[in-house]
Amino acid sequence: MKALITGASSGIGKEISKYLASFGYDLYVVSRNKEKLDKIYKNFKVKVTTIGLDLSDYNNCIKLHDMLKDKNIDLLVNNAGFGDAGFFNNTSLDKEIDMIKLNVVSYHVLTKLFLKDFIKKNHGRILNVASMAGFMPGPNLATYYATKAYVLNLSLAIYEELRQLNSNVKISVFCPGPVDTNFDNVANSKFRVSYISSEYASRYAIDNMFKNKLIIIPSNMKLNHLLIRLVPTKLILKVNSLIQGKNKDEIEK
Numbered sequence: 001m002k003a004l005i006t007g008a009s010s011g012i013g014k015e016i017s018k019y020l021a022s023f024g025y026d027l028y029v030v031s032r033n034k035e036k037l038d039k040i041y042k043n044f045k046v047k048v049t050t051i052g053l054d055l056s057d058y059n060n061c062i063k064l065h066d067m068l069k070d071k072n073i074d075l076l077v078n079n080a081g082f083g084d085a086g087f088f089n090n091t092s093l094d095k096e097i098d099m100i101k102l103n104v105v106s107y108h109v110l111t112k113l114f115l116k117d118f119i120k121k122n123h124g125r126i127l128n129v130a131s132m133a134g135f136m137p138g139p140n141l142a143t144y145y146a147t148k149a150y151v152l153n154l155s156l157a158i159y160e161e162l163r164q165l166n167s168n169v170k171i172s173v174f175c176p177g178p179v180d181t182n183f184d185n186v187a188n189s190k191f192r193v194s195y196i197s198s199e200y201a202s203r204y205a206i207d208n209m210f211k212n213k214l215i216i217i218p219s220n221m222k223l224n225h226l227l228i229r230l231v232p233t234k235l236i237l238k239v240n241s242l243i244q245g246k247n248k249d250e251i252e253k
């Protein structure tokens with residue numbers, strides 16, 4: 001069995017890779033920093049191929065698929081992503097375009113190309129790492145939340161298409177709340193709710209993916225998920241603005 005994991009040098013991607021290795025999966029792991037990947041994966045007992053690519057470049061997503069399309073990948077985990085906290089009128093447009101290219105375009109391209117291969121073989125799985133952010137708007141992290149809504153909705157629609165095709169190919173979408181990773185350092189964000197560990201989050205995601213769950217929400221966020229659907233949008237905006245995404249320096253004052 002072979003798995004391709006993007007964003008495997010840190011946080012959720014690293015823990016998902018470790019957990020998949022414990023099931024005997026050979027790994028293809030991707031991040032921009034190949035040296036870091038080589039260090040992390042050097043003592044793994046399974047076969048690991050480390051690939052340094054910037055997936056915010058569309059051409060690199062195509063290149064990745066070209067490199068691996070004949071390797072009989074069984075599982076694609078789209079995970080590489082980042083956020084950037086701040087009011088939309090202040091945040092960097094260049095950074096946001098890169099975010100959309102990574103969080104949206106790379107997921108879109110890799111999902112499409114590997115899905116086509118999987119459908120041909122009538123075998124394969126895709127796990128898209130979205131977020132609870134996909135279910136609601138996120139003041140202070142507006143673009144990030146919007147990217148996650150894209151991933152969530154794309155994955156759900158594909159699920160139904162696979163069902164109509166009677167395909168054995170599976171797709172799941174992982175929607176955790178805050179996870180203790182390097183995310184906040186990159187995004188300069190801080191959430192006023194408890195964080196789960198990346199190890200717990202990743203095991204939860206993979207265990208439920210193997211149970212063919214479509215939307216995977218860790219237990220600590222199940223009530224929030226329900227409330228999001230019941231509470232009026234303007235109230236969600238206020239509450240969400242209070243609990244998340246404030247500039248980290250401001251919160252730690």
Ligand SMILES: NC(=O)c1ccc[n+]([C@@H]2O[C@H](COP(=O)([O-])OP(=O)(O)OC[C@H]3O[C@@H](n4cnc5c(N)ncnc54)[C@H](OP(=O)(O)O)[C@@H]3O)[C@@H](O)[C@H]2O)c1
Binds near residue numbers: 008053055177183
């Ligand atoms: N942490 C949370 O609270 C949380 C909650 C819900 C969902 N998520 C989602 O979980 C996923 C993983 O995030 P994380 O929390 O584990 O964050 P993280 O610790 O910062 O890991 C991000 C990973 O993405 C890679 N990456 C970043 N930019 C890349 C690029 N342009 N090309 C290729 N790889 C790139 C990073 O490696 P390099 O820097 O070496 O490239 C790293 O391996 C993201 O999609 C995030 O949105 C996180």
